[in-house]
Amino acid sequence: AHIAELIAWKPNEGTKLALLLSAHSSIPPQIDLDRASSDELQTLFDDLDKRGDRLSQLGAIELGLSIFDRHPQIEAAIIGMIQQIRDDDTDSANSRFRLLSALAVLVEGEVSRAKTLAGKPPFWRRLATIAQASLIERCICSFPVDVGGFTEWAHSGRGQQFYLQTLCDLRLEPKWMPDFISPEQLKAEFIGRIANAAQRHKNKIASQDIKELTLAEDEGSIRHQMNFPMPFLPGPLEGGIAPDIPLPPDLESSIDEALSKESIDWKSFIGLINSALIFKLDPKFADLAVEALQR
Template sequence: MAAFRDVLAGKTVTSIVDENGKRLKAEISITENGTARIAANKNTFVFTHAGLLSPDRDTRRSYLDRYLKERSLASGSVDELRGIVSKQVVTDDDFVTAVSTMSGSPESIIQKIRSKVAARDLSNADLLPEDMGYWDNLVARWRNSETLEEFLHLEAEEQRARAFHESPTGAFFVSSLSWCAPGLVPVDIFRELPADTILNLFERASSLPDHFAVIGAFEVCCERFATDARFEAAGTKLLDQLFGDMEQLLERCTFFAAIFILTLVRLAQHQQLKRRPPFWRRITAAANASLVTRACGADNAEKLFEWVVNHSGKAFLLSTLLEEVSEARWKPEWASGNHLTADAVGRADAALQKFPEATRPAAWVERIEIAREWITQKKLSVFAVIPAIGESARRKQPTLEEGAGFRDSFQKFCNAPTLDALIDCTPGVYIVGAPKEFVIACHTVIADLQKTSARLFDNNTKFALQLLSYVAVLAHDEALADSVAQFSLEKIRELKEDETTFEIILRLVECASAYVDRTKAADTLARRLESVSFLAKPSASPDLHDSLRHLQLVWDALSQRLGRALAASRLARRAA
C-alpha cells in the first residue's frame, strides 16, 4: 500500500517488494477512477478503490463520492466511510475496513455471484454472505422500529430518497429488490422523478428476471399513466416480461421461493440477526432472493426448490410459525412458485382495477386476463388476493359485516359449526381474518373433535387443526390454542411406526404464537414439547430430536427450557 500512496502523491515507483521480501521491477499506475494497476513479470494486477489511500483528504473524498455512486450502502455505513476518508491519515487498517464495507454492497455481491456462476464455483456462502453490512444494505439498517410501517417511514424512507436523488439508476437497482408488496414500492419518490428518468429505468426493468421488480414497476406505470400516455407502452412491455410466458414466470417464482426459504432460515438462526424484528428479516430475505434471482436466472428451479425444502423446510416452517405472534397474516406454505405466480397476477389486476373500466389500456387488460385465465386453470385464483410477503403484519379483528364476499360462509359456519363449514371458510380467514363470532364457533368445532375418535391424519382433521391453530393466533385466543394443543398431544400415542411427530410439533409451535406473553408462551411450549418427547414412540425420536434442535436455534428463551425434552428424545433415539 505504501507504493500506492507514493504514486498517488505524484512520485514515480519502479519496484515493489513481494510477500517473500524480494524486490521486483514493476510499473504502477492509478486510473481515473482510483484503481491501481501493477505491471510486473508480464502480469497485470488490479486493486480497486486504491484512490482512498491518497495523502490528500479532498482527493480521497472525491474518490469516495465516485465509489458511492456505484455502490448502494446503508446510511450508517456511508457515514462511517466519510469519517474514515476525512481523517488526517488513512491507515492500512482504515483502508481495509473501507474496502470491506463497500464489498458488502448489493452491486458487489451480484457481481461476485455472477462470476462464481460463470466459474461453476457457487456456494451457500456466496448466496448468504457473512458480512453483516450486506444485510443492512439490501433495504436499510434497522434501529428500533416496531412495525414495518415505522421502519419504512422512519428508517428507510430517508435513505431511499437520498439514493434516488444521487443516482436514480443505482437506487432503482437496489430498491426494486424489496418490492415484495405494493406498500414497499416507493410511489411517492417516483411521483417526484421526471417521466423520462422513470421510463429509462423501466426499460431496464422490462428485462429483469426477478418478478417483484417488474410488478412494482408496472404499479408505478399505473400511477403515472393518468398524466403521461407514454407509460402505457412501458407498462405493456413490463407485462410482457411478466406474463408473456407463464411457465417461465412460474419457474422464476419457484427459484425465488427456494432462495427466500434458504435466506429466511439463515437470518432466523443468525445469532445477531434473529434478534431483529420478523418484518425486517422477511423483506430482507425477499430482497436477497430477488438479488440472487437477478444474478443467476432461474435454471433448475424445481430441483433447487426440492433440495431447499428437504434441507431447510423444517427450520423454515418452525421459525415462521413462531413469528406469527406479530406477523400473522402471511403463512409459510405460501412460499412456493404457484403462490408467488398468483400473487403477481393479483397485484397486476389490482393495479389495473384502480382505473375506470373505460380508461384501462386494452393491451394491459388483454395480458392480465390471459394471466388470470392461466392461474384459474391451475386453481390458484384464491392465492391472487392473499396477503403478500410484505403484508404479514397484524390487523384489527374484522367484524362479520367486514367479511365482504365471505360474510355468508362465515355466518353459515357460526350458525352450524361443523368441520366442513369451517374448511369452507378457509379463503375468508386467509384474506379477511377471523371475526369474533367465527372464533367463538371454532371453540365448538374443537370441542366436538375432542369427543370423537378421529385420527390426526383422518379425512379433514389435519387441515381443520391447521386452520384452528391459525385462527387462535389471529385472534390471540389462548383458550382455543390450548384446546388445539391438547387435542394434538392426545394424538401422539396413535401415531403409527412410520409416522413422525412433526405435524404435532407444528401445531404446538403455532399455538404458542397465540400467547402475547412470550415468557408464558416459552414455558407452555417447553412443557408440551416435553410431553411429546415422553409420549412419542422410539421410532419417532430421531425426527423429534431434529425438530427440537431447530427450535433451539431460533428462539433463545425456548432454548433455555428444552433440556428435559431434549434429554428424553435423546434417550428414546438410543432405544430406537
C-alpha cells in the same frame, strides 16, 4: 427516508434497489420518480423489462400504472413485464417464480440460522430477506446459469430452517403460512396485485393493450388466472394484519350452519379457518367454535 436516500445517491440504480423492497403494495408508491426525465424513465423500465427480477418488475408495474397518464412512453415495458409474469409457468424447472421461491427460502433460512435480525419482527425480516433473494435472482438471470439446477440446490439448502422459523413466527404474525412461499402462491399474489393496481388506476390507463391485459376477463388477461382464494391470501408482510374485507353473507351462513350442527368433525372448521385468512370475522364465530369443540 431510505428510499429517498437511494434515489438521491444514484437515480437509476437507486430506484432499482428501492424496487427490491416491493414485497408489499404500499412500498412502490413511496418511490418518487418525478425528478426523472422521460428518457431516464424509459431506460429504467426497459431495463427492468429485459433484466429485472420478478419482484422489481411487479413494483415497477404498480408504479408505472400510477404514472401512466403522464408517461405513456413506458407502455411497451409495462406490457412486457405483465406478460412475463402472466406466462411464467410455475411447473417449469426454469420458472422465475420457482427461483424466487427457492431463494427466499434459502436467504430466510440462513438469516434464521445465523440469528441475523433476530430482534426484528417477522415482517421486517422478510422485507429484507425477500429483497436479498430478489437481488440474487436479478444477478443470476444476468448470466448463463442453469436456473433449474440452481433452484433445486437453493431450495434444499435451508428448507427445514425456513419452515421451522415461519412456524415460530406464527406466534406473532399468524396469517402467513410456510406454504405461502410456493411458486404458485407467489404468482397468484403478483397477479392479484397487478389486477388491484390496474383497477385503482384505471382512469390513468389510456392503453387498450394494457386494459385488455389487466382489466378484461378474457383468456390472455391476468384476471383470467385469478383463482379464488389464492390472490386474496396474505402476503409475506401481512401475517399480522387483520383482514378488512367483510365476510360474504352466504359464507357466513355456511360457517354458522357447520358449527351449529349437533355432530361435528374436523371438516366443520374448514370454512372458519380458511375465511380467517381473508375476511374480517365477527367475534361470535370464536364462541361458536368453542361451543362446537365442547359438544
